[in-house]
Amino acid sequence: MSLDKDIRDQLVATIRRFVDERLIPAESTVAESDAMPGALVDAMRELGLFGLSIAEEYGGLGLTMEEEALVILELGRAAPAFRSMIATNVGIGSQGIALDGTPEQKARYLPRLASGSLIGSFALTEPEVGSDAGSVRTSARKDGEHYVLNGTKRFITNAPVAGLFTVMARTDPAQKGARGVSAFAVEAGIPGLSIGKPEHKMGQQGAHVADVVFQDCRIPASALIGGVEGMGFKTAMKVLDKGRLHIAAACTGLAERIIDDMVDYATGRQQFGRPISEFQLLQAMFADSHAEAYAARSMVLDAARRRDAGEDVSVEAASAKMFASEMVGRVADRNVQVHGGNGYIRDYRAEQLFRDARLFRIYEGTTQIQQGIIAREMIRRRAG
Structure with a gap:
């Protein structure tokens, strides 16, 4: 449901002030240190920026696409690293679960993603898989009540700080292309999941990307988003x-x-x-x-x-x-x-x-x- 116009305009004006007064003045510091100040991340949490697209019932703002665009038009005025901090929670890091997740997955993850206490990350790109996203090689082999993940994901935004990864992996090796790929909600810190060294990039310092490596990483079958294989893409x-x-x-x-x-x-x-x-x-x-x-x-x-x-x-x-x-x-x-x-x-x-x-x-x-x-x-x- 759309916001009342006065409330929408107030939200947009608040974000504009925040950008002008807090983010733009911090750009050079972030660029030089390649780090995002914790105080600014906390301020973004307080403004609800991590939950722009998540439904109100899960603690988000539940904005329409137009409302989200108006907010991002303002947030985008600052150096892109600031928007990148919240982008994975607003995008596929939450929306895959919001759209197709089981009720249990939604209840477990969406409130924390909306508040920003949990940082989401989308793990699709691989060393040999970029634009041809349907050629995912990372495998997810069913083993009883678990899946075993093996593979490397490349250039994953927010990987060093993420607590939850939406991982695209091939569950059906016999099925070529996108139809054999499934989506999983994988929590950070489990055995077999490791994060590579953050990349040194041309720009957007303060927004970190790194490899995410799975080596015989066992995850519960309940991590399969929606509980159905082959629906990832x-x-x-x-x-x-x-x-x-x-x-x-x-x-x-x-x-x-x-x-x-x-x-x-x-x-x-x-x-x-x-x-x-x-x-x-x-x-x-x-x-x-x-x-x-x-x-x-x-x-x-x-x-x-x-x-x-x-x-x-x-x-x-x-x-x-x-x-x-x-x-x-x-x-x-x-x-x-x-x-x-x-x-x-x-x-x-x-x-x-x-x-x-x-x-x-x-x-x-x-x-x-x-x-x-x-x-x-x-x-x-x-x-x-």
């Missing part, structure tokens, strides 16, 4: 559109913030006796950036409203994710250019946000994957 597909719209909103929020930084800098920077904001070639960068960010915001909100209305928005979500992630890269690049030499210097943050923005074109499906989705649907519709 069907579960994941149900939330793909949601995840792509969430990322598109984050890209748009970051672009809007970068545009503000760009114009502020140009207004205060003097060359040839006047502010560089008066130079038409720079004004063209401002205008292009604003128009593209406005287009992305419109796409996100339109697709979100359609999804809330029950429409199939796979093409719209893919289009929004593709456009917004490419757009924020262009905006971040222009920002460096407007800053000139200062754009290459860390103190000005332009180079940090340029590096941060690059990842958006890769995760939640690369630009090329989104292009394939859109094109296939166009061809299908043309064929009638």
